[in-house]
Amino acid sequence: DVKVTQSSRYLVKRTGEKVFLECVQDMDHENMFWYRQDPGLGLRLIYFSYDVKMKEKGDIPEGYSVSREKKERFSLILESASTNQTSMYLCASSWGLADARHEQYFGPGTRLTVT
């Protein structure tokens, strides 16, 4: 079974703090994604990575950065957390071109609260 794990289920941080969200997948997937999910707005793509050290901006990259030093690990960084970054953060991974379905496998999510 594909497993995507996220470092924390719940996180509370203060405004201005630097926040790291970690994601690890165990299936040697090429692609990894970070989304945020908010009521009424659905899933919005923040960043994705299609290879180690490669990244591409999604729809809402402002205020975020990412790091992918190893294939299995993709980190989301909030350089200076703000209250409008309070959200559910979901990590996903996919095979890439090897999978005609382009299915994405999701982690359980991290609910981040910034106070």
Next chain:
Amino acid sequence: QKEVEQDPGPLSVPEGAIVSLNCTYSNSAFQYFMWYRQYSRKGPELLMYTYSSGNKEDGRFTAQVDKSSKYISLFIRDSQPSDSATYLCAIYQGGSEKLVFGKGMKLTVNP
């Protein structure tokens, strides 16, 4: 116009009802159509996948695609309380590994 539109609901039905969930999309280049199911406090999981017009059945679930109308549907027969979840349509258009997601419809099936 957004690329994928999905009525966010919520939708509440009695056990045993037939449920119809729908999405419309704007880009005729879209190739693959998926439905994800997300239980409360969990990540989404792929439920159904199709790439052509027509119907695809899997047990109580039927995915339907009408490419001429740019309309996709998910039907749930004999709905159960365990079907209570948020259902998201997702579409792959090619050229990138990104999926385009609908906003999700929260379904509650009451016993």
